[in-house]
Amino acid sequence: MANSADILESLNRYPPAASGSIAYNFLVPNLKGLENLLRAYDAALPTKSEDPASLQHRDAPLTPPPSPKPGQMASEPAPITSTQHPNAMGSAPLEQFSKPSLDPPHTYEISVFLAATEAFSRANTNCSIAESIDRCKAIISLAKSRSLPVRGYVSVALGCPYEGPSTPPSEVAEITASLLEMGVDEVSVADTTGMGTAPKTRELLKALFAAGISPNDLALHFHDTYGQALVNAVVGLEHGIRTFDSSVGGLGGCPFSKGATGNVSTEDLVHCLHSLGATTGVDLEEMSRIGGWISEELGRPNESRAGKAILSRLNS
């Protein structure tokens, strides 16, 4: 698996084509992790070392390249729709992209992550909850000194693989409030094990709001291990939450939560939100193509039901 330095270098050298802004988020487990990341960033982009949050890419394609066709070999150079001459429809090799651009379609953020139970905190970061809060203080202040937006995650908020399904909502609220007081821009409350249910999600949100936390400061991060992620997301929607984490094709999972499946798939979540009349700006057919393509690339099943249904309709 590539390390952060490789990823930064690659993003700088070959900025992915995107018509909108992309925020790349790096999880850092401790201060050393952030220091390593900043070293890699400053090495990759010496001209931009003072403000990593606004990594700028020159030659960013003005029009996104066509999505890879299902089964298109990764080794083939992706057709590029933009070169030095904007909107030239060509298939220039990726090597053409070698300089940061002036318009920052891409930015960088970092994430800190804590757990709502002692046992998961120990397993995931080898420290207590109190120690992890202490660690976050130093990480957040260094990140802010480099104008990096910071996201906080609170793991096992709706059930812990070690302490069982009833994580105390008050504990989640207390940790969330501490992160916001330390200056994070947003807290993603994570159902890492997928044990969350609609009633428990409702109870957790009530505890977060009772602690004075605004829905605007929150994101919800549902794994779909028990198939409850979508109904939990709808409960979040009804309570004013507008930021939800998901992964294309249902990728992901947590190494410290046995059996944890990936996040709710982006395709299923977007299909559900659209069915409720929400606008997401996501092209669901394109997202489904990407879900099919990445699942094939990784040699794993596509975990998205909506994605698979849309693909079979598109390919019929």
Ligand SMILES: CC(C)(COP(=O)([O-])OP(=O)([O-])OC[C@H]1O[C@@H](n2cnc3c(N)ncnc32)[C@H](O)[C@@H]1OP(=O)([O-])[O-])[C@@H](O)C(=O)NCCC(=O)NCCSC(=O)C[C@@](C)(O)CC(=O)[O-]
């Ligand atoms: C936090 C540690 C490092 C503590 O691990 P530790 O062993 O207690 O660390 P340590 O301070 O004793 O250091 C051990 C060695 O690692 C080195 N070290 C120490 N830190 C780093 C670093 N950052 N980068 C590179 N090297 C590092 C350190 O220098 C030392 O090297 P040595 O002196 O022995 O040669 C470890 O427990 C760890 O890596 N934890 C993170 C595991 C992880 O990635 N978990 C998954 C994250 S995703 C997640 O949590 C779920 C979430 C957030 O997505 C949402 C959800 O809940 O669903």
